[in-house]
Amino acid sequence: MIDHRTRTGRRILASAAAALATAATLTVAGCGNSGHNTSPPQQPTASVVSPAPAPAGVDDRQPDQVLTWVAAQVYSWHPASDPSAAAGFDRARPLLDPKYITAVGATAAGLANVTGATWARWATDNATITATARVTTDDHPADTPTTRQRVAAVTQHIADPAATTAEPDRTLIAYMIATREPDTDRWRVSMIAPR
Numbered sequence: 001m002i003d004h005r006t007r008t009g010r011r012i013l014a015s016a017a018a019a020l021a022t023a024a025t026l027t028v029a030g031c032g033n034s035g036h037n038t039s040p041p042q043q044p045t046a047s048v049v050s051p052a053p054a055p056a057g058v059d060d061r062q063p064d065q066v067l068t069w070v071a072a073q074v075y076s077w078h079p080a081s082d083p084s085a086a087a088g089f090d091r092a093r094p095l096l097d098p099k100y101i102t103a104v105g106a107t108a109a110g111l112a113n114v115t116g117a118t119w120a121r122w123a124t125d126n127a128t129i130t131a132t133a134r135v136t137t138d139d140h141p142a143d144t145p146t147t148r149q150r151v152a153a154v155t156q157h158i159a160d161p162a163a164t165t166a167e168p169d170r171t172l173i174a175y176m177i178a179t180r181e182p183d184t185d186r187w188r189v190s191m192i193a194p195r
Contacts, residue, residue, distance in 0.1 A: 071133035085112035125162035
């Protein structure tokens with residue numbers, strides 16, 4: 001006995017395949033020119049996308065320079081004009097790995113240990129938080145040709161013009177990874193994990 005559902009299903013698939021083939025043929029024919037070109041179609045070639053240029057004063061062929069510059073950007077803020085601490089992450093984008101930017105997404109503010117109340121006070125007072133960073137001599141995994149894992153010590157200096165007494169500097173430690181961009185000698189930060 002022949003199952004009519006199978007025959008009907010095969011007809012639908014055959015019709016769909018024929019329609020796709022016709023559409024593809026018409027699309028290719030419509031995209032050509034009126035001349036007769038007998039050369040074979042060009043195969044797409046893989047292209048290497050160069051990383052964005054490094055900011056002035058940073059040699060992005062030196063992973064430690066990349067790490068310290070990124071840490072300083074991520075943890076420097078202008079709360080009166082920055083919507084959140086994620087603005088520092090946005091400023092660090094030129095030396096962040098694009099995959100890391102995608103992975104972090106909207107959670108970049110989570111890299112900062114600052115309360116909403118403190119942020120609001122800094123914004124009202126027009127405070128500026130300026131970070132400096134240095135790579136420590138702590139033990140770290142062995143370097144590879146494409147990765148460097150380091151511990152960065154970050155110091156944030158708070159300049160608050162409305163404060164009656166100077167706010168003490170804030171310090172934090174961040175585990176960071178720099179990854180060499182494929183087919184280049186340029187480095188980008190691919191992980192920041194504050195402790």
